[in-house]
Amino acid sequence: MAESGDVSRLRVGLVLILCFLKWVHAVTDPNDFEVLMDFKKGLENPELLRWPEEGDDDPCGPPLWPHVFCSDGRVTQIQVQNMSLAGSLPENFNQLTKLYNLGLQKNNFTGKLPTFRGLSELQYAFLDFNHFDTIPADFFDGLTSIRVLSLDYNPLNHTAGWSFPAALEGSSQLTNLSISSCNLVGPLPDFLGKLPLLNSLRLSYNQLAGEIPANFGQSSMTVLWLNNQEGGGLSGTLDVVGEMTSLTELWLQGNSFTGTIPDSIGGLVLLKKLNLNGNKLAGVIPQGLADLELDDLDLNNNHFMGPIPKFKASKVSYASNSFCQSKPGLSCAEQVNVLLDFVADLNYPVSIASEWSGNDPCGVPWPGLNCDANSKVSVINLPRRNLTVWRP
Numbered sequence: 581m582a583e584s585g586d587v588s589r590l591r592v593g594l595v596l597i598l599c600f601l602k603w604v605h606a607v608t609d610p611n612d613f614e615v616l617m618d619f620k621k622g623l624e625n626p627e628l629l630r631w632p633e634e635g636d637d638d639p640c641g642p643p644l645w646p647h648v649f650c651s652d653g654r655v656t657q658i659q660v661q662n663m664s665l666a667g668s669l670p671e672n673f674n675q676l677t678k679l680y681n682l683g684l685q686k687n688n689f690t691g692k693l694p695t696f697r698g699l700s701e702l703q704y705a706f707l708d709f710n711h712f713d714t715i716p717a718d719f720f721d722g723l724t725s726i727r728v729l730s731l732d733y734n735p736l737n738h739t740a741g742w743s744f745p746a747a748l749e750g751s752s753q754l755t756n757l758s759i760s761s762c763n764l765v766g767p768l769p770d771f772l773g774k775l776p777l778l779n780s781l782r783l784s785y786n787q788l789a790g791e792i793p794a795n796f797g798q799s800s801m802t803v804l805w806l807n808n809q810e811g812g813g814l815s816g817t818l819d820v821v822g823e824m825t826s827l828t829e830l831w832l833q834g835n836s837f838t839g840t841i842p843d844s845i846g847g848l849v850l851l852k853k854l855n856l857n858g859n860k861l862a863g864v865i866p867q868g869l870a871d872l873e874l875d876d877l878d879l880n881n882n883h884f885m886g887p888i889p890k891f892k893a894s895k896v897s898y899a900s901n902s903f904c905q906s907k908p909g910l911s912c913a914e915q916v917n918v919l920l921d922f923v924a925d926l927n928y929p930v931s932i933a934s935e936w937s938g939n940d941p942c943g944v945p946w947p948g949l950n951c952d953a954n955s956k957v958s959v960i961n962l963p964r965r966n967l968t969v970w971r972p
C-alpha cells in the first residue's frame with residue numbers, strides 16, 4: 581500500500597513537472613493555433629502538410645509540426661514552398677502577428693489573398709507562382725519590417741488591374757520587391773526611387789505606363805526589370821537610367837521608350853546585362869555603351885542609326901534597326917553622315933529614323949529625298965511631319 585501511495589505521489593509529481601515544463605516552454609498561442617487550423621481547413625490537400633490529426637494542439641511543440649517554426653509559443657514561420665498545396669488562405673491570416681518569414685511560393689493557392697495589414701514583424705514574404713486572383717487594397721499597410729516581398733506570377737485583380745501599392749512608401753527596410761506578371765497598371769510612384777535600401781525591383785510583364793520617375797537617378801538599385809509591359813508600356817526617355825550607376829541588370833525591353841541612348845550610359849561600369857529590345861529608341865549608339873564590358877547587350881528592334889560600333893560586350897544583338905552598315909566597325913558613306921547630322925538636329929524623329937536605313941540614300945531613294953543623276957541627294961522634302969529643330 582505504501583508503495584502504491586508513493587507511485588501515485590510520483591505520478592502527481594510528474595504531471596506537475598510536465599505541466600510546469602509545458603508552461604515554461606510556452607504552449608502555442610491558442611489564437612495562432614486557430615489560424616493554423618483555418619489555414620489547414622482552407623486546403624484541398626491538407627494531408628500533404630503531415631500535421632497531426634486530433635488531440636495535438638501544440639504546433640510549436642516540442643516536437644514542432646512540420647513546416648512551422650515558433651518563438652515563445654508564437655508562430656514565426658510557415659514554410660510550404662513547392663508542395664503542390666491547393667486551396668485558399670484564411671481571412672484571419674494577419675493575426676499571426678509574430679510572423680517574420682513566410683514561404684508559400686510555387687503552390688496552387690487560389691482565391692483572394694487575405695490582408696497582410698499590420699504584420700509589422702514580417703521580413704520575408706514569398707507568395708510567387710500561385711493562382712491568387714485578388715489582392716485587398718490594404719494588403720501592404722503597416723508592413724514596416726518587410727525586406728523581401730515576392731508576388732510574381734499571380735493573376736491578381738485581372739479584370740481591372742491594380743495600382744502600384746502606395747503603402748510601401750513606409751517600408752523603409754525593403755531590399756527586394758518582385759511583382760512581375762501581377763496585372764499592375766498605371767504609373768510607377770516617385771517614392772520607389774527614394775526607398776533607401778531597395779536593391780532589386782522586378783516589375784516585368786504588367787501593364788505599367790508613364791515614365792521612369794526622375795528620382796530613380798538617386799537610387800542605388802542593382803537590378804531593375806521593367807520589361808514587357810502590355811498596352812504600349814512605359815515611355816519617355818532613358819536619361820534617368822544614365823544616372824543609376826549601381827545597376828548590374830537593366831531590362832527595359834518591350835516598352836515604348838523614345839529618344840536616344842544617353843552618353844551617360846558609359847558611366848554604368850557595373851552593368852552586365854542591358855536589354856533595350858523592342859522600343860522606339862533612335863539615334864547613334866554612343867561610344868560609351870560600346871565600351872562597356874557587358875555580358876549581354878540586346879538592341880534589337882529599335883531605330884538606331886549610323887555605324888555599328890565595335891562592342892566590348894561578350895554577347896550582343898542589334899537586328900532590325902536602321903544602321904548604315906550590317907557589320908561593326910564600318911563607317912557610313914559621306915552623304916549618310918550629312919543626313920545623320922540633319923536628323924540629329926531634329927532629335928531623330930521615329931518616322932524618319934525608321935525609314936532611313938542602310939548606306940545608300942539614293943539606290944531606292946529614302947522617303948523624303950530626291951537624288952540627281954550622280955546619285956547625290958538633291959532635295960529633302962518632308963512636309964507635314966511635325967518636325968522641329970531640337971536643342972538639348
Ligand SMILES: *[C@@H]1O[C@H](CO)[C@@H](O)[C@H](O)[C@H]1NC(C)=O
Binds near residue numbers: 662686
Ligand atoms: C519542386 O518539387 C519538385 C518535386 O516535388 C522538384 O522536382 C522541383 O525541382 C521543385 N522545384 C523547385 C523550383 O524547387
Ligand SMILES: *[C@@H]1O[C@H](CO)[C@@H](O)[C@H](O)[C@H]1NC(C)=O
Binds near residue numbers: 688
Ligand atoms: C496546379 O493545378 C493545375 C491544374 O489546375 C495542375 O495542372 C498543376 O499540376 C498543379 N500544380 C501543382 C504544383 O500542384
Ligand SMILES: *[C@@H]1O[C@H](CO)[C@@H](O)[C@H](O)[C@H]1NC(C)=O
Binds near residue numbers: 714716717718742
Ligand atoms: C482588387 O480587387 C478587389 C475586388 O474588386 C478590390 O476590392 C481591391 O481593392 C483591389 N485591390 C487593389 C489593390 O486595388
Ligand SMILES: *[C@@H]1O[C@H](CO)[C@@H](O)[C@H](O)[C@H]1NC(C)=O
Binds near residue numbers: 728756780802
Ligand atoms: C535580392 O536581390 C539581389 C539582387 O538581385 C539578389 O542577389 C538576391 O538573391 C535577392 N534576394 C532574395 C531573397 O530574393
Ligand SMILES: *[C@@H]1O[C@H](CO)[C@@H](O)[C@H](O)[C@H]1NC(C)=O
Binds near residue numbers: 964965966
Ligand atoms: C502633328 O501634330 C499635331 C498636333 O500636335 C497632331 O494632331 C498631328 O497628328 C501630328 N501629325 C503627325 C503626322 O504626326
